[in-house]
Amino acid sequence: MRSKNSQYIKKNIKMAWPIAINALLMQGMLMIDTLLISPLGEGALAAMGIASTIVALMLGMQNALANGSQNVLSRAVGSGKSSLISKSFLSGMIINLSFATLFFILITLFKWPIIKLLSHNVDLYDDIDAYLSLIKYTLLLTGISQVSIALFNAMGKTKIPLISYLFTMPINAAASYYLIHGYGSFVGIGIAGAALGSVIALGIRMIFLLICLKYQRTVILSVKQSFIGLQQNITLHFKEIFPIAANMVVLTMGLALYNALYAQLPTEAYAAIVMIKPWLTALAQFVVAWAVSSAITISQAIGSNNFDTLDSDVALSIRVTVGVSMIIAFASFMLSLVVEKIYPGHSQVTYDALKSIAPLYILMPLIQGYVTVHGQVLRALGKTTAVFNINFVTRWVIALPLFAFVVLVLKASIFWIYAITVLEQILKIPFMRRLARKFLAEFDSKKAKELMY
Structure with a gap:
């Protein structure tokens, strides 16, 4: 029994430490943008804070949905059935991207009412608009990435998401610095550069995760098997994970x-x-x-x-x-x-x-x-x-x-x-x-x- 307990603990520790570091690195990306924007003044910082608050709530809901899908995917991985894994993965992806698309449309259509609700300082409006108009694309990229990460975690491959964050952060820092402050003849685009830098970095992370999924050998993902009973799977999948997103909002x-x-x-x-x-x-x-x-x-x-x-x-x-x-x-x-x-x-x-x-x-x-x-x-x-x-x-x-x-x-x-x-x-x-x-x-x-x- 002691040997089995030891194996259980080792297995969980092996999965846990990359998850913990991932969470810290996620906070670190926002800190990088804050440090890079700081030289632009308090107005730019305030504008980014207001805009990122809007997106952070939406990204948090997407993350909560992905965490719910993680348990569903873990059961599917435990079953060893590729059809169940494929179907659960596609269901989770459809649900998350549906929310991402909804949030994207809400920001696009109701951007100005939201900005005016959150800030009465008209001097900040242009900066908030510039940042929000670009950062909203991270919702779509993250919708794909988070469910991919959930599948890697379900397989016990928590180091792959960690690697994706480790190389994304310097890309984010370098791209954002160049786009914010410029270099040489390029004068930079200010606060919008921070948002565009994040979009570029998260886009590269998404591509990396999808490539890793394509070439991993733990499970076989089948597009054909994914569509068998997909509608019922989406309904049951959503019924289980939506309370987690609601819990996050609460x-x-x-x-x-x-x-x-x-x-x-x-x-x-x-x-x-x-x-x-x-x-x-x-x-x-x-x-x-x-x-x-x-x-x-x-x-x-x-x-x-x-x-x-x-x-x-x-x-x-x-x-x-x-x-x-x-x-x-x-x-x-x-x-x-x-x-x-x-x-x-x-x-x-x-x-x-x-x-x-x-x-x-x-x-x-x-x-x-x-x-x-x-x-x-x-x-x-x-x-x-x-x-x-x-x-x-x-x-x-x-x-x-x-x-x-x-x-x-x-x-x-x-x-x-x-x-x-x-x-x-x-x-x-x-x-x-x-x-x-x-x-x-x-x-x-x-x-x-x-x-x-």
């Missing part, structure tokens, strides 16, 4: 409201949140990556009708997630000791605010990791709606109203305000745990067959 909109309420705090307290947030987000990716790799392995087991070790694999995934979360909690503790050195020159009030919330953000990875792995297990079992319901109730019905009351009415200290976000995660634990146990106990070959569409 959490993202909730996060936006959290940020808006944080902005009501005194400047020093708000600055403390802004300082620490990117670091905590980056560290959390390692816990999420392990949970995602566990879901892939569990989905593959379901696809291959291997239920003998399903309970023990889930239990092991949870234990390892707790272990990884403890490491991240320790890293957060170390961060709390050096954060003042990372951000020198601020007021003592800001540093006191950072110290006051340190126990909470050190504790958060342990709670969030436990919640995340249970959510991924439920999704692997096809219970995506259950995860959506839990996230919606805990965030929108309980946490956000309480957060607003504490901020706007009680005007409490930053410690109690930040504690609400920790409470939200704690509230999810009993529901996630109970449902995971219930659905695992009920899971059998009949329920597995229902997922093998």
